[in-house]
Amino acid sequence: MGSAWWTYRPEDLLMFSPRVYERLFELHNQALWPAQLLALVLGGMALAVLLRPGPRGTRLVLMLLAVAWGFVAWAFLWQRYAPIHWGIAYIAPLFGFQALLLVALGSLRGGLRLPCHWSVRRGIGIGLFAYALALHPLIAVATGRGLSGAEVIGLTPDPLAMATLAVGAMAEPARRAWPLVIIPVFWCLQSWLTLDTLGERSAWLPLLAVAVALTARLWPSRQALR
Amino acid sequence: MTNPRPDPSRRKLLGGLLAATAVTALPSLIAPARAAEPLTRELPGTGAALPRVGLGSWITFNVGDDPVLLEECTEVMAAFFAEGGRLIDSSPMYGSSQATIGHALKRLGAVDRVYAADKVWTSSPSEGPEQIEASRQAWGIPRFDMLQVHNLLGWEGNLETLMAMKEAGEVRHLGITTSHGRRHGEVERIMQRVPLDSVQLTYNIVDREAEQRLLPLARERGIGVIANRPFQQKRLIRRLEDKPLPPWAAEIAAETWAQFILKFIISHPAVTCAIPATTQVVHVRENLAAAREPLPDDAMRNRMADYVRNL
Numbered sequence: 001m002g003s004a005w006w007t008y009r010p011e012d013l014l015m016f017s018p019r020v021y022e023r024l025f026e027l028h029n030q031a032l033w034p035a036q037l038l039a040l041v042l043g044g045m046a047l048a049v050l051l052r053p054g055p056r057g058t059r060l061v062l063m064l065l066a067v068a069w070g071f072v073a074w075a076f077l078w079q080r081y082a083p084i085h086w087g088i089a090y091i092a093p094l095f096g097f098q099a100l101l102l103v104a105l106g107s108l109r110g111g112l113r114l115p116c117h118w119s120v121r122r123g124i125g126i127g128l129f130a131y132a133l134a135l136h137p138l139i140a141v142a143t144g145r146g147l148s149g150a151e152v153i154g155l156t157p158d159p160l161a162m163a164t165l166a167v168g169a170m171a172e173p174a175r176r177a178w179p180l181v182i183i184p185v186f187w188c189l190q191s192w193l194t195l196d197t198l199g200e201r202s203a204w205l206p207l208l209a210v211a212v213a214l215t216a217r218l219w220p221s222r223q224a225l226r
Numbered sequence: 227m228t229n230p231r232p233d234p235s236r237r238k239l240l241g242g243l244l245a246a247t248a249v250t251a252l253p254s255l256i257a258p259a260r261a262a263e264p265l266t267r268e269l270p271g272t273g274a275a276l277p278r279v280g281l282g283s284w285i286t287f288n289v290g291d292d293p294v295l296l297e298e299c300t301e302v303m304a305a306f307f308a309e310g311g312r313l314i315d316s317s318p319m320y321g322s323s324q325a326t327i328g329h330a331l332k333r334l335g336a337v338d339r340v341y342a343a344d345k346v347w348t349s350s351p352s353e354g355p356e357q358i359e360a361s362r363q364a365w366g367i368p369r370f371d372m373l374q375v376h377n378l379l380g381w382e383g384n385l386e387t388l389m390a391m392k393e394a395g396e397v398r399h400l401g402i403t404t405s406h407g408r409r410h411g412e413v414e415r416i417m418q419r420v421p422l423d424s425v426q427l428t429y430n431i432v433d434r435e436a437e438q439r440l441l442p443l444a445r446e447r448g449i450g451v452i453a454n455r456p457f458q459q460k461r462l463i464r465r466l467e468d469k470p471l472p473p474w475a476a477e478i479a480a481e482t483w484a485q486f487i488l489k490f491i492i493s494h495p496a497v498t499c500a501i502p503a504t505t506q507v508v509h510v511r512e513n514l515a516a517a518r519e520p521l522p523d524d525a526m527r528n529r530m531a532d533y534v535r536n537l
Contacts, residue, residue, distance in 0.1 A: 008406070011459070012406065012459075014285070015284075015285060015288050015320065015321045016285060016288045016289075016321065017285055017286070017288075017505070019295075020288065020289050020290065020292070020295065023289075023292050023294070023295060024290070027292060080290065083290045083291065083321065083322045084288050084289070084290045084321040084322055085321060086319070086321065
């Protein structure tokens with residue numbers, strides 16, 4: 001880009017057209033079908049664990065997320081996105097790092113706990129996870145792209161980042177949960193910027209997911225309120 | 227969840243069949259079917275006469291390995307060659323654009339028709355030769371006609387590489403690029419010091435800073451000028467499209483705003499060619515048609531600029 005790169009506007013740096021971006025998801029879905037069904041079933045299992053958590057269930061959720069981050073890094077970012085956006089080659093390793101972080105937290109005894117009692121934080125977290133799993137794929141329909149362009153949890157980055165934000169927002173202890181949300185927040189912010197620059201009507205959703213997750217994470221716990 | 231595969235509707239299937247038929251016939255489509263050749267201008271001091279309108283590839287040709295979009299780009303290039311176009315410009319910074327061009331050149335059998343202009347884009351000049359070779363392979367051509375230092379990145383070392391390549395006959399012409407009106411002072415200093423064949427910069431009917439120093443200097447030094455961002459990446463067209471063309475646009479045979487703008491750019495005596503990018507065959511034809519007589523004289527150019535300024 002040369003010097004004075006900060007004087008460029010986002011639209012000056014956008015390397016592809018909205019149609020090419022939409023086709024990314026269509027081709028990805030075509031290539032992976034019927035993996036979408038498996039991803040949704042596994043996502044549903046993870047949601048069930050969030051509703052009735054336990055140590056083994058927590059580990060399962062973290063491991064499922066870890067596999068998904070690794071898969072999306074390779075199958076979506078590296079194979080599909082990086083050829084049309086050289087910046088993605090620098091982001092894909094972050095997804096690998098996130099996968100390792102999830103594995104580490106899932107392997108530590110008592111590394112991360114999911115709350116079992118209802119609270120505002122837990123309610124928001126579960127709601128955000130449910131959105132990423134069940135509603136976010138339908139955004140493609142609502143914005144006219146059709147189900148062929150659906151972004152499915154575990155296979156594409158946005159719903160995966162949102163689901164991870166949801167887990168990071170409600171998990172305890174906070175000192176171990178915070179690192180979990182850094183890369184998802186970064187991804188959602190860059191996704192918002194990309195979608196907004198492309199003129200996509202759904203651009204605000206990743207930004208909203210970050211706001212919701214941070215609100216939940218920062219919401220005072222019951223002990224703190226006492 | 228419902229099957230997310232695309233619905234193979236009859237319309238889509240028929241569309242696909244028609245596209246496939248058209249693409250199969252592409253090599254014959256690039257045979258000249260135009261009323262007249264586009265106007266050309268010599269890249270100063272080189273003997274290379276280039277059509278006054280070329281083809282850019284920023285964004286438009288960055289389609290990855292999407293087979294549908296690759297064939298659409300191939301159709302655009304087929305129309306470009308059929309209308310007499312030659313110069314296509316790309317860069318390793320443009321994602322998969324180089325590979326798209328290479329795909330189309332191979333499909334069209336048009337390697338010998340293209341004037342291949344690419345760039346070296348690295349801050350480490352030692353990596354330049356390797357990057358240039360990767361670019362050449364992506365295009366699938368024996369050598370580049372023009373290589374330019376992209377946005378002055380590592381320009382001193384990269385220009386040394388390009389000058390050595392030119393000396394060795396591995397590239398015909400060399401240049402530098404900038405865009406968005408940036409770093410004109412540095413561009414000017416390089417133009418004064420280095421024997422360039424071309425400088426690429428942003429110039430159009432509203433971005434006219436280059437008229438102050440760079441375009442006069444290019445004429446004085448015998449350096450060609452390639453005008454990028456002729457439509458400000460569509461922004462200029464969007465701004466003007468709901469406004470009426472002046473009735474006197476007919477005097478220069480400008481039937482659309484795109485032609486109005488392109489005729490303004492390429493009629494500047496220092497400008498060798500403009501390089502609009504597009505994904506549509508109809509726009510390629512419209513753009514190449516702008517490179518035909520009549521072009522505006524100085525008085526008309528001032529009138530055109532005043533008209534746009536006052537809209």
